[in-house]
Amino acid sequence: MLTVLVTGGAGFIGSHYVKALLRADDVARVTVLDALTYAGHVENLGEAFLDSRLAFVHGSVVDATLVESLMAGHTHVVHFAAESHVDRSLAGGGLFVETNVLGTQVLTAAASRHGVERFVHVSTDEVYGPLPEGVATEDHPLRPTVPYAASKAAGDLIALSAYRTYGLPVSVTRSSNNFGPAQYPEKIIPLFVTRLLRGEPVTLHGRGQHVRNWLHVTDNCRGIEAVMRDGSPGEVYNLGGGTDLTSRELTGYLLDLCGATWDAVIYVPDRPANDIRYAIDWTKARDQLGYRPQRRLDDALAETAEWYRRNPDRWAPLATAGPRTVLPTGRPMLAPLEMPRGH
């Protein structure tokens, strides 16, 4: 039976992952460790709290004492917790280094001491940097351009070093851009959808020429679970296979889904180091683990826009509230189970 520690499980991808994990009969316990920064919301876990196998711990991955006490009794760790928004990293990278690099070091050190059977470090295709053409396989050089991607690349190397130094069975996943319900409305898809649903304009950087591969969050979670169960220690797995779109093409889809026109689009100057294109080769995960994305872009985008249309209570307060305070690190933050409103 598996006992899984999931960091960042109250965030966008982590919460989808926890729900998927709880569908498995061989999972005896899932512990979520989450600092509940502006991006973390217990509401994201919703009905998962009805499952007695789920425990929630409010705390930070950089709190070594807390992490040490939690690690015992877990066979698997899946590490999502991160500062994840590129634009915020442009304003200041310190917190990104603390969470994404130091947090990974604290976790892998504790996991090594406790003989964890598998540690999955969840990363991103942005660590490879821009690829004007071609695709990056897992051994492509890491050439991140922004503090977010640089901190993720450093976290990847820290995690892999725990495999080489201490024999911790680490696998790294690098996925393309995720979308789906309950993504914090600062990322382009929920940002545009929520603005358009309120009748507000959206801003497109440059000429909208940047290419991203769009992968539904449940497809990424399927890939991460395959890596957790069958991935090889010390290996990196690219998880792609979504749909490549320029930001202008993506905007066209979102305008249609929200019943808006191009009049709602304002073009603004590009932001610094806005990488022109990311592209990964994901055949290793396909051939070795049987990973294959299942969601079609048009259905999944429509379902995502519909989720925001039906759940204004989940995003409208966020859109007006501004960032929540990040918990200070270093103090004990074990807190009683925090239940989502309405439960």
Ligand code: NAD
């Ligand atoms: P998110 O911002 O929605 O969630 C991050 C979660 O981590 C939040 O719940 C937050 O409270 C928590 N967290 C932050 N700092 C913490 C700390 N010090 N201790 C404990 N918890 C902390 O992010 P996401 O989009 O769900 O991304 C999850 C992971 O996947 C990240 O590692 C990210 O780099 C990676 N990733 C994301 C994408 C994407 O498109 N969103 C693509 C590839 C990889």
